[in-house]
Amino acid sequence: MDPFINDLIVYWPQLLAGLERTLILMVIVSLTGLAGGVCVFYLTLVKSSILHKWTEAYISFFIGTPLLVHLFLMYYGLPQLGIRLSALTVAVIGFTLNVSAYNARYLATAYNGLDKEELEAARAQGFKHSETFRLIILPQVMRLSVPSLTNQVIQNLKDTSVAFLIQYHDLFAQIQEIASSNFHFFKAYMTAALVYLALVSIVVLAARRFERFISLPGFETH
Amino acid sequence: MALIQVRNLVKKFDGRDVLKGVSIDLYKGQAKVLMGTSGCGKSTLLRCLNLLVQPTSGQVIFKGEDITLPGVDVRKVRGEIGFVFQHFALYRHLTVEENVTLGLRKIKKIKSREASEKASYELNRVGMFEHRNKYPAQLSGGQKQRAAIVRALAMDPDVLFLDEPTSALDPQMSREVVTVINRLFLDNITMFCVTHDAFLAKYISDSIVFMDDGVIVAEDIAERLFYESADPRIKQFFMSVADHR
Ligand SMILES: Nc1ncnc2c1ncn2[C@@H]1O[C@H](COP(=O)(O)OP(=O)(O)O)[C@@H](O)[C@H]1O
Numbered sequence A: 001m002d003p004f005i006n007d008l009i010v011y012w013p014q015l016l017a018g019l020e021r022t023l024i025l026m027v028i029v030s031l032t033g034l035a036g037g038v039c040v041f042y043l044t045l046v047k048s049s050i051l052h053k054w055t056e057a058y059i060s061f062f063i064g065t066p067l068l069v070h071l072f073l074m075y076y077g078l079p080q081l082g083i084r085l086s087a088l089t090v091a092v093i094g095f096t097l098n099v100s101a102y103n104a105r106y107l108a109t110a111y112n113g114l115d116k117e118e119l120e121a122a123r124a125q126g127f128k129h130s131e132t133f134r135l136i137i138l139p140q141v142m143r144l145s146v147p148s149l150t151n152q153v154i155q156n157l158k159d160t161s162v163a164f165l166i167q168y169h170d171l172f173a174q175i176q177e178i179a180s181s182n183f184h185f186f187k188a189y190m191t192a193a194l195v196y197l198a199l200v201s202i203v204v205l206a207a208r209r210f211e212r213f214i215s216l217p218g219f220e221t222h
Numbered sequence B: 001m002a003l004i005q006v007r008n009l010v011k012k013f014d015g016r017d018v019l020k021g022v023s024i025d026l027y028k029g030q031a032k033v034l035m036g037t038s039g040c041g042k043s044t045l046l047r048c049l050n051l052l053v054q055p056t057s058g059q060v061i062f063k064g065e066d067i068t069l070p071g072v073d074v075r076k077v078r079g080e081i082g083f084v085f086q087h088f089a090l091y092r093h094l095t096v097e098e099n100v101t102l103g104l105r106k107i108k109k110i111k112s113r114e115a116s117e118k119a120s121y122e123l124n125r126v127g128m129f130e131h132r133n134k135y136p137a138q139l140s141g142g143q144k145q146r147a148a149i150v151r152a153l154a155m156d157p158d159v160l161f162l163d164e165p166t167s168a169l170d171p172q173m174s175r176e177v178v179t180v181i182n183r184l185f186l187d188n189i190t191m192f193c194v195t196h197d198a199f200l201a202k203y204i205s206d207s208i209v210f211m212d213d214g215v216i217v218a219e220d221i222a223e224r225l226f227y228e229s230a231d232p233r234i235k236q237f238f239m240s241v242a243d244h245r
């Protein structure tokens, strides 16, 4: 048997554990990033101009700076201020801040395309601002941004691989470890690529089904 | 006492006077049409009356209460005024029935079952029952506007405002909608309707108010205003409207 395959079998439990951590991180940050994105998007609609500016600044900052910098800042920088966080905690916080900014931008873009007369109609009917947001704005912008939002989930899955740089033992970290013990770098990273490809394919299929599930006449996204 | 009394209403946008002291009365059971050239302030007037736009000065007395004063429950006032828009403004992610029931359930706190029974009844009256499960994207313009009228009426408003309800429709669909509004008129629904459509104006109004550049120039029944007015602004307006038909 190919010695590399043999190694894969030997390291199987470790690989599975890595895969599990990759999926955990992806699922958590996809959910927190969606929730965060909705909150940030809500703030972009608030009339107060100060809050508005801060929200815009937040979005620009996190879209405009590398995720890895935030992760390093929290994982290696904060301990110098006496704050020590686990790798998972840092990854979840860092990713959430970053993904929320992207998702908020997608939702805000979709909002710009909404028919504002509908929102005026809601106001004229006597809906509160928060009700209009929940009942009219959100269901529409979410549907319109489904392609961007699901793309972001795929992006999250791939991005989890940078978490190994802050000692998070995800799938990529485990493969890295196998490679550095047996020196089969090419085969190891090819394996990693194929596993990510398989995972992404599953997410894509799920996303398609979801898109069809929530699609309505007038809200077809492709 | 009038249902709505407007006294000396002024609205400025960025220092520019759009309404220059408008006074008008609308009684219960009365249907008034508001006409005037584009940009003269008709939509602004309607929007001031349900506080979608805050008036700069003057009074709007709705059911005896000056609603321009601070401390007024704005949403309650809006809930008692139905509003129909030029471009229908149906909620696009909801079916026709859901468009009608949303306000009933969330604002009037009516139970889903009752709300949908009420919606069915009202939709049936305008020939929209069979379309109740369609989304706005699946409807013609005339159907959308009929649904929008039902959405407003189902809330049992004290008065119905219509802002150019037929302007976005071709003549055929426009007729469908005029028929519906005419029935409301015959049912003595209190209405205040902005339109450029002389045909609509004639068939749905007790009287017509003519506005020019932020002031009310005349108010009279259709025949006298259309055919006997000596005011050059009114003559010119009706000539230009007639050209379109
Ligand atoms: N929100 C607004 N801000 C600034 N100007 C406005 C606003 N709404 C309306 N206007 C101006 O007020 C004038 C009257 O508008 P409108 O009431 O819509 O006229 P009409 O409905 O009679 O065509 C127009 O010149 C328009 O540009």
Ligand SMILES: [Mg+2]
Binding pocket: B042, B043, B044, B163
């Ligand atoms: Mg107008």
